[in-house]
Amino acid sequence: MKTPDVKKEKDEKKYGRRDIIKLAGLGAVAVTAAAITEKVFAEEPEASPTRWAMVIDLRKCYGCHSCSAACKSGNNVQIGNFRSWVVQVEKGQYPLAERDFLPRLCNQCENPACVRVCPTTATYKRPDGIVEIDKSICIGCRYCVNACPFGMRSFGWRRGYDKGKEDYPARRYGVADKCDFCFHRLENGMVPSCVNTCPAKARIIGNIKDKNSEVYKLIDENPTQRLLPDLGTDPHVYYIGLDWDTAEKAIEVGTRQTPTEI
């Protein structure tokens, strides 16, 4: 085999192999630069007039777990997983014993740690503040499950349990799952299942940007607390009357449903 005569080839063709490679390289650089410029100078999406937030008035909650049940059946959550649940924390000795209830759900953070890490953009924040999962894109790497400091995310571990029906979501295998404020209900003018079912009316949902909303007024008029505010994720679930010890313990016990003593 002979090495081809490079010089001769160059004379014959207008562009040599090297020129083509160089051109291709330049082209690649140009395309990347264009893509980056487009991203950097892209116009900010118009701010939505809505920012959903929830207030949970713990003075009213008496721990009936209706929200857990309504959420689980309404969203067809997989066996073993929860999107919302109630933690029970027991404190003190008889006769001064008390039991605190703390309903948990996704905080729909303003700076969600889970969205930052998602490698496929399956998890994203909607303009109205709800953090949603596109289950047709999610590859199930569970990075978000590990990254959420509140432990609100679960994963579809089991396969082949339920196919779902019309207007009733299937239990999706192999993807991340979490509370999404029942946005399918919100969009149709209904409140989320847990709010709908709460017999004590302890859960209130609303648009925090609207100064006439109940949520805004409650936060305005009452001292409110949030879980792990120091992590900088800016949670949008506000509690009224949350005890510090209870909050600490609640994070620790996760989805355990049985009462925990401090």
Next chain:
Amino acid sequence: MAVPNNNDKLVKDVVRVLTVTGPRYYAAVAVLAAIAFFGLIVWINQVMKGLDVTGMSNSVAWGVYITNFVFFIGISLAGTLISAVLHITHAEWRRPITRAAEAVTVFALIFAMISILVDIGHPERFLNLFLFGPAGSPMIWDIFIVTMYLISSAFYLYLSMIPDLAIMRDVFPAKSWRGILYKILALGWEDTAEQKRKYKKAVSIIVVLIMPVAIMVHTVTAFIFGVTIRPGWHSTILGPYFVVTALFSGLAVISVALAVLRKVFKLENYLKPAHFSNLGKLLAIMSALWLYFTFAEFLTSAFAGHLDEMYVITSKLYGDFAIPFWGMIFCVAASFVVLIIKKINPIARTVIAAVFITIAVWLERFLIIVPALTQPLSEGHKGGIYHVSFSEIFITTALLAGFILCYFIFVKLFPVISILELREAREAVPTAMEKIKSYLHDEE
């Protein structure tokens, strides 16, 4: 089989490794293939039934599979160290082991990718990583850099092999399958001066470019964990720590691989005790460095005593993970002790230490990933329990078997000892002498 028409002893030996295959080799390949096949069945079972068959839960959402991923990524560093760093520093002893080391890199990266496929819920959607991947996700950084590293190290492995493949092409008859294979792969290499010049230039460029990529691979893999706010993961030292551990485990795996090659293919003439002695020295340095990093990591978090961090640390020191933790410390300490005993012969010394180190590093990866997930800032659901399931054990074993199997097949297809490098080694002797003389002091 083809009779090589070349009287060079080196070429003869390389051809012997390629063509002379004993029954024990076939037995080993059969066993490895059986294990790998069984692992494939277990994986299919896992895909059918869901990841529920693993011991993972919503709290401990990453387990042995991610440990395997990080472990395989780790051992990929050594090939680059041997072939690039030692190349640039003109460490002459590297010459016979470059090919074997570079192959470890490529296969380790392939199996790291497979480990990810095994772990994710929807392996069929892995292309989404490339289709939708946002630039902000640390996992995308990792996928990007690992892909780049795989391509560049596979390219380097191939590039460095072209002259050898040309020799093999000339040795085997043109009509045999080997002759055809090597003819295609040798890309018309004729050993001309022009080709040699271009080849030298290409190699010297790629060995420089591959080094930052290698360092980045390990750092970015560490960042996957380091950038989260999870106690035990959220640590600034994690990036450099991973680089050190990667070197450590990579050198260990290469030592074992070389010892096996030496024994099985009777390469005593090429892989001499001096090589193992040098690898042993590097291992001893790395184990000291590793202990230093581990100490620095533990002391700073434990002394500050943040409660969340303390949960992780105490669970390792005397909690649920005490056995793997102290097992790991024992393995590293034992390897260090074995390495500094001069009485044992260097080959046995290095191989024993390397086996200890390989176990220790796997445990270390496990201890970085799992204990942090069982702790309170996270869910703590199920009280942070993680039991490794049978599926995970089988698939891990199968991945290891597959890795060794690929290596065994590679050895039979391509020259595992670089003929070109060894020929250059002879030529390099006067140059090396000149070099030593150039920095000697003048004696008047």
